[in-house]
Amino acid sequence: MEAKDGEGNTPTQLPAPKVEPSALKDAAAQLADHRLFLESLKAVRQANTEFKRPSESELRNLDASIKRNSALVRKLRGGGPVLMLPSPPAASPPTAGGSGNVSGTGGVAALLAECAKLNQAKYVSELASAVAEAPQKTSEVAGALEVAAFLHQRYADFAPQFAVALAKAFAVTKAPATAEEERVLGRRRRSCLRLAGEAAVAGITGKDTSHIAAMVQELASVKWARDVDASASSTSLLAALVKPPVREALLRLPGDPIPLPVPDSMLQQDADLTQQPLDVVEGVSTLRKELEALKSEQEQRWQLPEQQAATLLKAVEATTSGCTGALLAQHSALREVESEVTRLANTRGDPPAELSAEYERRRKAYEGLRAAMVSLCEALGRALPTEVLDAEKEGAADRDGAAYTRIGIISGTPDSQNAGSDDGGVFDDREARAFYLSMPDIRSQVPAVLLGAAAAKAEASTKAASAAADTEASIAPDGSAPAAESSTTQGATPTATAEGAQGAQHPTPAAAAEGSGGVGSEGPGISSAATGESDATKGGAAELPRAAESQEQQEQAVEGIKQEKDRKGNKESGKQAEEKEKAMKTDKVEAGANGSKQKDTEKAVESDKGEGAVHEEGE
Incomplete structure (x- = not known):
């Protein structure tokens, strides 16, 4: 054999391929066995037909x-x-x-x-x-x-x-x-x-072969997507049918090729074997003869008519297609469960028992269906469908390409890719991100009694009631006004006011001497006393609206406590509200008594005024 060198001009002699004589003998023996097998098939068929x-x-x-x-x-x-x-x-x-x-x-x-x-x-x-x-x-x-x-x-x-x-x-x-x-x-x-x-x-x-066609069509009519076990069983049964010699005879498909240890060029009749050893030349010659005899037997073997073979092959292809679709669906479902198991195992520890059991069930179903598909493809002399191989390669690439992040979550998964980008993809999914970053509103989830909200409201009501009580206490029991109400009566007490009134009714000699200056000198004295009495009366009257306001505040506080009691239904809070209500009612009664005392004081002042006027007229 000649070939051109690197320059493309000078013919060079290629080195003869190295061939083992033992490999040639083994290949010739395999060809002879297969030829004898075909001869036995022919003899058996002749015995059953002739x-x-x-x-x-x-x-x-x-x-x-x-x-x-x-x-x-x-x-x-x-x-x-x-x-x-x-x-x-x-x-x-x-x-x-x-x-x-x-x-x-x-x-x-x-x-x-x-x-x-x-x-x-x-x-x-x-x-x-x-x-x-x-x-x-x-x-x-x-x-x-x-x-x-x-x-x-x-x-x-x-x-x-x-x-x-x-x-x-x-x-x-x-x-x-x-x-x-x-x-x-x-x-x-x-x-x-x-x-x-x-x-x-x-x-x-x-x-x-109508009965065989009916059997194969029954296998192809399985509900592939619903019943995985039945799909695996049907595929396995079909694989048992289409093994040689049924594949070549009933489906008219080619048989498995026998590997040869020499290139096809050496098996040609005009091949140059001068550079080979003698035992190699003899082995190649024997191999040629066995190949020719095998081809002759293959041409003479019986095969089903093309129309019937096409019917059987169509049913076989339908079964193969259905099994391929079921295998892809099971692989996709298995990947989803596997991804979920891996995610939970890396984020929360051990996955739930139910999820692990589901994964094992799907894994066994997928492995059984895949084993049946492999058997069928081997029986038909084919490789696995490219769709199945591509899906498995994609799944393997996803598993191999997964890497752990700084908190132990697998990156490269759909969940991690869809996670929020603000935190750098630290969290596995939105649920985990919300768990760590979104703080819940405790006030809307926990009863107010446990948070002390009812106690705070009760304390505010107590303070309001105390302020109202202090306001009522600032009014004297006899209804007189506080000392700070008038500049003319600073430091005056109700007792001093009463003494002033008595002095006006029974003046001392000094006062009478001072008042002997005539009507003009007495006028200021009487006017001053009357002014003091008027200021005291005005001070008591000014406190009445304040007491009314405090009473309204008390009633509002009591009403709020009642509403809180009805809304929460807490017995302890209700008891406290009742006690506060009783206290408020007691304060209201006292406030009413104080109001009566104020009215009595006003009547006494009016009567004193009348007596003073009569006394002046008598003088």
């Missing part, structure tokens, strides 16, 4: 008793060891489900020998149902396929009844009550579906 059934005269010579045939049916329904195949020799080629003649002393060999001695022409439907329901595990499918092939080659009406029995055995007539029953049902349906596919490939059920 055969000669025994005549009716030959069947009449066999035992047709009900007892022995019923025992055979019961033995078939039991499955288990009777369907186990003997271990094949190590050098024997693989077979398609073990179809064909069985030799040895295994359970299936003994069962076939017993079938050969009986005439089951009248019990074909029972035998078909028994064989369809017989395999309880996938390891028993090969034995059931051997029995089905034997009965198909003896009785013409076995194949159509066997197809109907397979569809009936696959259907779910009763929902499982326990988890164990659900597992048993799943194993039986998986074995039944696998048996139906391999029976079609082996040529037992003929070209009619």
Whole structure:
């Protein structure tokens, strides 16, 4: 092989690739095994399509008793060891489900020998149902396929009844009550579906695959978004069906490629192998021959007609699409729960038990559905859908890119990104931010009695009542005015006022001498006394409006206490209000008594005035 150098002019000889002779031998052996597998499939199908059934005269010579045939049916329904195949020799080629003649002393060999001695022409439907329901595990499918092939080659009406029995055995007539029953049902349906596919490939059920299409369509009709367990079960069952050789024969999909240790250029007939060792040249030559033989067998293998294969493939694609959508939905829900669990674990410690249980439930459901999807993709020879891989990569990037902030909250999450920017994203969400920064109004949430508001109001009312009492006490018991009311009577007391009145009625000789100066000299004396009396009367009258104001204040305070008592309903506050009310009423009574005394004083002053006037007239 030649190539141009860096300048693009001088041809240079490329070094020959290094090839291990052992790798060439292993690859040739794999190609030979796969070719033998295809040859065995072809032989089994020929045996089930090109055969000669025994005549009716030959069947009449066999035992047709009900007892022995019923025992055979019961033995078939039991499955288990009777369907186990003997271990094949190590050098024997693989077979398609073990179809064909069985030799040895295994359970299936003994069962076939017993079938050969009986005439089951009248019990074909029972035998078909028994064989369809017989395999309880996938390891028993090969034995059931051997029995089905034997009965198909003896009785013409076995194949159509066997197809109907397979569809009936696959259907779910009763929902499982326990988890164990659900597992048993799943194993039986998986074995039944696998048996139906391999029976079609082996040529037992003929070209009619309508029963298989009905099974696949039932799997595709699952409510993917609602029932995750049913979605995983349907996907797993479909994966059991479409494994090779069913994938190549019924769906017309290519088989798994066999990796080769040499480039395709070395496998060409005109390839230059002069630089290779002799054992490598021989290995490459053997590999070429095996490749050509395998291609010839692949071209000769049986495949379902394109129209029927398209129907099956459409149902398979619908199942794959439904499982992909369910997987994406479960992944999204799992990420939301996981984000919430992580947030609570880093902000408040351990997350709630209910949330942790929900996370575990969703995680197990997602893992089960994903495992079923992986099995289906492997059976179909495909990779996981790109949507699933992208979603998982995005979720992994979010988890790997998360970093802890200074208070232990994961940054990079939607909650932290939406947090307020004023505090630098310190808080995880708005709830945490409000908890630490928004101070609640205690007055609107706590009763006023606990905060002392009622006591403060009661204290204010007490002070108002005390002020009113002090105002009432400033008025003398006889109703005279305080000394500071008039400049002419400063320092005068009610006693002095009374003495002044008596002096006016009975003047002393000195006063009489002073007053003998005539009427003009007496006038000022009388005017002064009268002025003092008038000021005293005015002072007492001025205190009356103040007492009325204090009484109004007292009544307002009492009314406020009553309202506070009705609104709060506190017994202790009510008792205090009642005591205050009684005190106020007592003060009001005293104030009324003081008012009566003031009126008596005014009457006494008026009477003194009258007596003074009479006395003056007498003089």
